[in-house]
Amino acid sequence: MLRIENLHASIGDNQILRGVDLELKAGEVHAIMGPNGSGKSTLAQVLAGSEAYDVTGQVRYEGRDLFALSPEARAAAGVFLAFQHPMEIPGVGNLYFLRTALNSVRKERGLHELSAMDFLALCREKMKLVEMDQSFMGRSVNEGFSGGEKKRNEILQMAILEPKLAILDETDSGLDIDALRVVANGVNALRSPDRAMLVITHHQRLLDYVVPDRVHVMAEGRIVSSGDKELAVALEEHGYAGVGAEVQASRRSAVGVAP
Amino acid sequence: MTTVTDGAVRATVDADRALSRFSPRLDGDFPGWFTDFRQAGFDWAMEHGFPTRKDEDWKYTRLEAIGEVPFVPAAPGIDHRLLSTTIDERVGDLGGPRLVFVNGHFASECSRRAALPNGTTVTSLASALAVGGEQLRWLSRRTPRPYRHAFSALNAAVAEDGALIRVPAGTIIDEPIELAFFSHTGGIPLVSSPRSVILAGPDSAVTIVETHAGTHGDLYWSNGVVEVVLDEGACVEHYTVQDEAETAFHLALMDVRQAQGSRFRSHSVALGSSIARHEVHVSLEGEGSEVDLEGLYLPRGDQQHDNPILIEHMAPGCTSRQLYKGIVDGGAHGVFNGHIIVRPGAFGTDASQTNKNLLLSDHAEVDTRPRLEIFADDVQCTHGAAVGRLDEDALFYLRSRGIPEQEARGVLTYAFAREMVTRSPSAVVRARMEHLIADRLTTGANEPVMDSRLTSEIRSVKGGRSK
Numbered sequence: 270m271l272r273i274e275n276l277h278a279s280i281g282d283n284q285i286l287r288g289v290d291l292e293l294k295a296g297e298v299h300a301i302m303g304p305n306g307s308g309k310s311t312l313a314q315v316l317a318g319s320e321a322y323d324v325t326g327q328v329r330y331e332g333r334d335l336f337a338l339s340p341e342a343r344a345a346a347g348v349f350l351a352f353q354h355p356m357e358i359p360g361v362g363n364l365y366f367l368r369t370a371l372n373s374v375r376k377e378r379g380l381h382e383l384s385a386m387d388f389l390a391l392c393r394e395k396m397k398l399v400e401m402d403q404s405f406m407g408r409s410v411n412e413g414f415s416g417g418e419k420k421r422n423e424i425l426q427m428a429i430l431e432p433k434l435a436i437l438d439e440t441d442s443g444l445d446i447d448a449l450r451v452v453a454n455g456v457n458a459l460r461s462p463d464r465a466m467l468v469i470t471h472h473q474r475l476l477d478y479v480v481p482d483r484v485h486v487m488a489e490g491r492i493v494s495s496g497d498k499e500l501a502v503a504l505e506e507h508g509y510a511g512v513g514a515e516v517q518a519s520r521r522s523a524v525g526v527a528p
Numbered sequence: 529m530t531t532v533t534d535g536a537v538r539a540t541v542d543a544d545r546a547l548s549r550f551s552p553r554l555d556g557d558f559p560g561w562f563t564d565f566r567q568a569g570f571d572w573a574m575e576h577g578f579p580t581r582k583d584e585d586w587k588y589t590r591l592e593a594i595g596e597v598p599f600v601p602a603a604p605g606i607d608h609r610l611l612s613t614t615i616d617e618r619v620g621d622l623g624g625p626r627l628v629f630v631n632g633h634f635a636s637e638c639s640r641r642a643a644l645p646n647g648t649t650v651t652s653l654a655s656a657l658a659v660g661g662e663q664l665r666w667l668s669r670r671t672p673r674p675y676r677h678a679f680s681a682l683n684a685a686v687a688e689d690g691a692l693i694r695v696p697a698g699t700i701i702d703e704p705i706e707l708a709f710f711s712h713t714g715g716i717p718l719v720s721s722p723r724s725v726i727l728a729g730p731d732s733a734v735t736i737v738e739t740h741a742g743t744h745g746d747l748y749w750s751n752g753v754v755e756v757v758l759d760e761g762a763c764v765e766h767y768t769v770q771d772e773a774e775t776a777f778h779l780a781l782m783d784v785r786q787a788q789g790s791r792f793r794s795h796s797v798a799l800g801s802s803i804a805r806h807e808v809h810v811s812l813e814g815e816g817s818e819v820d821l822e823g824l825y826l827p828r829g830d831q832q833h834d835n836p837i838l839i840e841h842m843a844p845g846c847t848s849r850q851l852y853k854g855i856v857d858g859g860a861h862g863v864f865n866g867h868i869i870v871r872p873g874a875f876g877t878d879a880s881q882t883n884k885n886l887l888l889s890d891h892a893e894v895d896t897r898p899r900l901e902i903f904a905d906d907v908q909c910t911h912g913a914a915v916g917r918l919d920e921d922a923l924f925y926l927r928s929r930g931i932p933e934q935e936a937r938g939v940l941t942y943a944f945a946r947e948m949v950t951r952s953p954s955a956v957v958r959a960r961m962e963h964l965i966a967d968r969l970t971t972g973a974n975e976p977v978m979d980s981r982l983t984s985e986i987r988s989v990k991g992g993r994s995k
């Protein structure tokens with residue numbers, strides 16, 4: 270489904286990604302872990318189509334050149350990124366935003382647009398899934414939402430847009446136990462043989478709920494180690510240095526601990 | 529092709545010639561005091577002359593362009609080819625009491641009377657003068673302010689008509705009163721000079737909605753003055769929609785005086801005109817009075833929207849608040865020139881001033897100048913100005929959800945403007961403003977066709993403006 274080859278990304282002189290290779294098949298869930306600043310979010314942003322970076326290398330998504338697609342075309346083609354730091358957009362209503370997004374994507378997918386009533390019904394159903402209160406619909410997108418509420422709103426968007434490739438960037442960070450379960454449910458509800466997921470996390474805890482097929486460790490812009498879910502357990506116990514990731518433990522002291 | 533190197537010199541030569549065209553008409557049926565009032569305005573203008581770019585308050589206004597056109601004061605009477613449906617289309621209709629002015633003169637056939645509380649006056653100045661001119665002498669006493677500049681003096685010099693609204697003490701009028709100013713030239717460059725007076729008696733409340741529009745492609749100059757006088761405890765809610773033809777010039781002055789405990793709120797939206805200057809002068813004369821000014825200007829193409837504001841705190845414990853937002857597209861120019869003066873003795877003043885601008889193109893230009901002058905103690909004043917572009921991160925967020933780039937830009941731009949309309953207390957007016965703004969921000973910059981020869985000359989002068 271997704272094949273990343275020798276991906277480099279930089280901003281100015283700052284080389285952030287230095288040759289990432291990764292393959293994700295339909296039906297699989299991969300986790301990416303790694304110290305702060307190692308480039309995980311950059312990878313996620315680049316895959317979603319951020320224009321902030323200079324990018325080289327190749328990414329194929331369902332056989333297509335992903336870089337030939339605009340961010341909105343990627344969304345229509347089924348790519349979804351749950352942002353590590355979801356944007357607050359004052360003045361744009363959450364409900365309006367969700368409906369506009371879904372209808373844009375549906376239009377591109379050759380489906381009819383949903384009426385306001387039909388959308389509301391769909392939205393109610395999905396909100397139940399993420400246990401989110403109606404009142405969030407009347408507010409501006411993420412404005413004044415707590416950290417956890419923003420993350421739930423990301424999962425709600427994912428549930429509504431039903432992507433084929435979901436990239437979750439630390440969606441579990443800063444969540445209480447209940448919220449973590451909600452996020453995990455949202456993710457698992459979407460799991461299917463024709464979908465794939467890339468889950469960026471610092472905590473093995475999420476991976477108890479969402480069991481990954483592969484775990485990768487990223488350090489200094491590269492995938493430095495890959496393994497099965499036991500790798501995540503080992504990381505939790507021994508830190509990145511302990512599993513042979515080429516990281517200077519002194520420089521990355523916060524490793525393996527919640528940021 | 530006109531050269532602009534000698535623009536300043538030419539402007540003064542033209543100015544004298546232009547001024548002479550404003551000598552007050554003597555054949556009208558006006559009371560003596562009114563004729564004197566007009567003559568005084570004319571004399572003032574002759575003595576002081578037109579402002580130039582050297583005047584601090586006129587630094588940014590592209591006055592030369594106006595001086596180039598041989599404008600003549602518009603006479604009463606309507607071109608019968610002008611349909612009232614055209615007017616309705618361009619200015620809208622809220623369905624309530626409505627005074628329509630064409631080229632500054634009252635058009636009774638397009639206007640609507642409505643049942644209003646006893647003692648309320650909603651009429652045209654010309655008809656009021658014709659009926660009981662001598663009794664209106666108080667008008668000249670109620671509004672004896674030094675002229676702000678030659679344009680407001682010239683408005684007086686040729687003043688014949690405008691709205692006259694008088695709300696008696698304790699009267700509350702719920703339905704908004706509409707004032708529609710429409711311009712239609714029939715090919716002659718006309719200047720319309722409506723002069724309106726709004727008097728809100730003690731503890732009265734009224735909502736006024738002013739709309740300025742004109743026939744697309746017409747070259748005209750609208751030079752209106754509105755005087756608002758609030759007695760003790762009065763409450764006036766005022767709206768201005770400036771949707772003039774994009775070929776037109778619009779110089780407007782709103783002059784507001786507030787007595788003790790009165791409250792004035794104004795919401796303005798500027799869409800039209802080639803050059804528009806919406807000047808507001810508020811004097812907080814009575815203790816504890818409050819003023820709240822909100823303005824949104826949306827110039828595009830090579831439009832210029834200028835907002836000179838002067839608020840004078842003259843009494844203790846008054847509050848003033850200004851929030852102006854600009855969305856500037858194409859090669860347009862937005863100006864905010866906000867000036868607060870706190871006079872001696874105006875202790876306990878609370879004044880704030882905010883100007884935020886969004887530039888939608890690389891050629892768009894904004895000048896923002898918040899100014900404070902404080903001559904009293906125990907004063908709280910805040911001001912802030914910002915000029916920025918659309919937030920790229922927010923744009924990416926929307927696009928990553930599948931919203932196409934153009935639409936995402938429109939959504940964010942509208943979100944920036946929306947705050948300005950959602951706060952309007954009147955639902956009908958709010959709906960109209962929302963519609964107008966959404967319409968502008970989603971249609972993009974389609975320039976209207978310009979066909980008159982005069983207009984193309986003006987274009988060449990403006991094209992020479994150094995940036």
Ligand SMILES: Nc1ncnc2c1ncn2[C@@H]1O[C@H](COP(=O)(O)OP(=O)(O)OP(=O)(O)O)[C@@H](O)[C@H]1O
Pocket residue numbers: 280283285303304305306307308309310311312321353528
């Ligand atoms: N837009 C940007 N401008 C400048 N530097 C950037 C930008 N985006 C990322 N970087 C830098 O690239 C490096 C990688 O950042 P990135 O956000 O990808 O790390 P991360 O692995 O997601 O870290 P974390 O675990 O803290 O979320 C950091 O040093 C960061 O400062």
Ligand SMILES: [Mg+2]
Pocket residue numbers: 309310311353438439
């Ligand atoms: Mg990150």
